[in-house]
Amino acid sequence: MAIVLSVSGSPSVSSRTAKLLRHLDARLARQGHEVIPLDVRTIPAEALLGADFQHPAIVEAADLFARADGVVIGTPVYKAAYSGVLKALLDLLPQYALTGKTVLPLATGGSTAHVLALDYALRPVLNSMGAAHIVQGWFTLDKDITTGPDGSVTVAPGTAEALAQVVDQFSSALGSGHLLAATG
Numbered sequence: 292m293a294i295v296l297s298v299s300g301s302p303s304v305s306s307r308t309a310k311l312l313r314h315l316d317a318r319l320a321r322q323g324h325e326v327i328p329l330d331v332r333t334i335p336a337e338a339l340l341g342a343d344f345q346h347p348a349i350v351e352a353a354d355l356f357a358r359a360d361g362v363v364i365g366t367p368v369y370k371a372a373y374s375g376v377l378k379a380l381l382d383l384l385p386q387y388a389l390t391g392k393t394v395l396p397l398a399t400g401g402s403t404a405h406v407l408a409l410d411y412a413l414r415p416v417l418n419s420m421g422a423a424h425i426v427q428g429w430f431t432l433d434k435d436i437t438t439g440p441d442g443s444v445t446v447a448p449g450t451a452e453a454l455a456q457v458v459d460q461f462s463s464a465l466g467s468g469h470l471l472a473a474t475g
């Protein structure tokens with residue numbers, strides 16, 4: 292079993308990105324992983340915008356990253372890149388906060404015009420933070436994520452299968468990471 296930190300980088304109170312991540316968290320939990328959700332929007336703005344490295348919420352977030360074997364990073368596409376609040380948090384983490392970790396990058400967006408934002412914008416940042424293995428990510432159109440009256444999340448056919456596949460690849464990569472650590 293691995294510890295997975297699942298980070299939603301949307302500032303929105305009704306975030307589709309957060310809903311999608313929590314939906315996928317359940318799949319990872321069913322596979323035996325301990326999943327810890329973190330919504331960046333819950334971190335006090337003064338800590339993020341004031342670059343307060345010592346703020347308890349920043350220290351706690353850094354500790355969650357340090358404890359995780361794997362990290363899911365989900366972001367809405369804003370202005371053709373990842374969100375500003377996600378960057379504000381990443382900037383306050385130690386330079387190599389992702390060293391040795393397996394990372395699954397995910398994005399939601401309104402248009403396929405920016406489907407490559409994960410690769411040209413987010414992936415280089417994750418690399419610079421020392422990620423050991425960044426598995427294949429996935430971009431999901433916002434219109435493909437719907438919420439039922441009971442809060443349940445449904446993902447459109449086709450996209451749902453693709454997401455399941457990248458989540459399962461991430462899960463397998465976490466498993467082999469543990470094996471290497473045990474035998475290495």
Ligand SMILES: Cc1cc2nc3c(=O)[nH]c(=O)nc-3n(C[C@H](O)[C@H](O)[C@H](O)COP(=O)(O)O)c2cc1C
Nearest residue numbers: 301306307308367368369370371399400401402433
């Ligand atoms: C300020 C802002 C900028 C956006 N810029 C883009 C963009 O450049 N490309 C795109 O495909 N979608 C863009 N969108 C749409 C969002 O990426 C999309 O609706 C996303 O699913 C929102 O996720 P959230 O509900 O988690 O915040 C933008 C939305 C907002 C609010």
